[in-house]
Amino acid sequence: MTASNILPELQKHMPVTGDMALKSPMAYKATRLMAGAVNATQMALAEAYINGLEIPDATFRALLHTSMPTLFKHCPGLLAPYEWVLQESNQLAESSRELMQVQYDRPQTMLNLMLGDWPAIYPKYSTGFWEHGATDLETSQMHMIDQMIERLGIVDGDHILDFGCGWGCVPNYILSKFPNVQFTGLNLSHQQCKYMRQKMQDPESYLSSGRFTLHEGDLNEANFAEKFDKILSVGVFCHVGNLTNAFQKLASFLKNDGKVLIHIITVRIPNHMSSGFTHKYIFPHGRYWNHDAVPSHNSDLKTIERWYMNGMNYRKTLTAWLERFDASQESVQSLDYGMDYAKFRRIWRFYLLLLGTIFATYDGEYNGNGQYLMVHA
Numbered sequence: 150m151t152a153s154n155i156l157p158e159l160q161k162h163m164p165v166t167g168d169m170a171l172k173s174p175m176a177y178k179a180t181r182l183m184a185g186a187v188n189a190t191q192m193a194l195a196e197a198y199i200n201g202l203e204i205p206d207a208t209f210r211a212l213l214h215t216s217m218p219t220l221f222k223h224c225p226g227l228l229a230p231y232e233w234v235l236q237e238s239n240q241l242a243e244s245s246r247e248l249m250q251v252q253y254d255r256p257q258t259m260l261n262l263m264l265g266d267w268p269a270i271y272p273k274y275s276t277g278f279w280e281h282g283a284t285d286l287e288t289s290q291m292h293m294i295d296q297m298i299e300r301l302g303i304v305d306g307d308h309i310l311d312f313g314c315g316w317g318c319v320p321n322y323i324l325s326k327f328p329n330v331q332f333t334g335l336n337l338s339h340q341q342c343k344y345m346r347q348k349m350q351d352p353e354s355y356l357s358s359g360r361f362t363l364h365e366g367d368l369n370e371a372n373f374a375e376k377f378d379k380i381l382s383v384g385v386f387c388h389v390g391n392l393t394n395a396f397q398k399l400a401s402f403l404k405n406d407g408k409v410l411i412h413i414i415t416v417r418i419p420n421h422m423s424s425g426f427t428h429k430y431i432f433p434h435g436r437y438w439n440h441d442a443v444p445s446h447n448s449d450l451k452t453i454e455r456w457y458m459n460g461m462n463y464r465k466t467l468t469a470w471l472e473r474f475d476a477s478q479e480s481v482q483s484l485d486y487g488m489d490y491a492k493f494r495r496i497w498r499f500y501l502l503l504l505g506t507i508f509a510t511y512d513g514e515y516n517g518n519g520q521y522l523m524v525h526a
């Protein structure tokens with residue numbers, strides 16, 4: 150055996166580092182055990198905070214700033230708290246109904262105040278783009294959509310599908326720019342669909358132009374009679390557990406010469422990642438795909454261009470959401486959260502602080518957003 154092939158052989162037997170798919174059974178098992186311990190520690194900290202432990206934000210951030218870089222750089226195998234994170238799930242999207250309850254159908258007044266609600270930019274629950282000089286959340290979201298228009302090559306007259314359309318922010322903004330574009334939006338959140346139905350009656354909104362069609366339903370069951378010129382999916386694939394099935398479905402909705410733009414949180418570590426805390430309290434079965442996962446699934450759609458968007462964009466967005474969340478407390482604390490507001494507030498503060506810190510790790514070079522331009526394979 151030469152020196153050049155000793156290292157990969159050694160790596161196979163070393164737990165915690167490198168690609169989990171290449172580990173020997175012993176190293177894999179040891180990594181799983183250690184990942185369980187890391188997850189239990191994070192959960193203990195989270196639940197102590199949720200139950201009232203006073204940690205100033207600065208201390209909290211400093212704690213994570215010291216531990217996260219080591220995990221990302223040297224021990225990525227510990228960032229997958231459950232085995233399911235490492236594999237494709239059976240269903241396209243798992244735990245959809247529970248996800249709506251735990252996350253998306255929360256009191257809308259609270260969510261809308263946190264995310265921002267302006268005439269052109271409706272609540273948008275995905276990162277803003279701050280690298281073109283935006284100094285506020287609203288502008289960062291406009292810049293984000295402008296960039297997606299360019300990357301997807303949207304032209305007037307396109308019929309576009311928004312797969313997981315949130316509150317209709319992206320369709321509304323794009324419809325305002327192109328007088329002959331038509332949009333179809335799909336979303337399972339009843340509360341977000343209610344918001345869009347109101348806008349569809351509001352003459353000030355482009356959703357009322359007759360060029361927007363809304364489908365309230367699950368990604369798993371999505372089916373459309375027509376085929377689309379373009380498909381956009383923004384911040385949704387963290388809820389998709391099976392890329393193979395998802396791309397097969399999207400390909401069946403796409404015209405022969407159509408294009409798809411997937412925008413998602415991605416991690417530049419060997420495996421996918423999740424967090425026990427977010428799985429339990431924020432996004433059931435949520436996962437962050439490895440940055441190469443989308444292009445490696447190319448049987449129905451293939452990636453023709455890809456971009457990595459630095460995580461500091463999401464860090465700034467999350468900081469703005471946290472400030473807005475804190476500032477709106479008085480007006481939202483009497484809403485129905487199914488639990489004491491003080492507890493709810495702590496869960497969400499932990500979430501916003503944790504994610505903000507993770508995106509800022511190594512100045513955003515490990516955890517950010519991936520964008521993938523795809524066509525029929």
Ligand SMILES: C[S@@+](CC[C@H](N)C(=O)[O-])C[C@H]1O[C@@H](n2cnc3c(N)ncnc32)[C@H](O)[C@@H]1O
Nearest residue numbers: 245273274275313315336337338367368383384
């Ligand atoms: C993070 S938000 C992003 C929303 C929107 N694309 C944006 O950028 O503002 C994810 C969206 O996906 C929707 N979603 C998640 N799982 C879904 C499912 N199984 N079926 C349909 N919609 C789903 C949620 O309701 C939510 O609107």
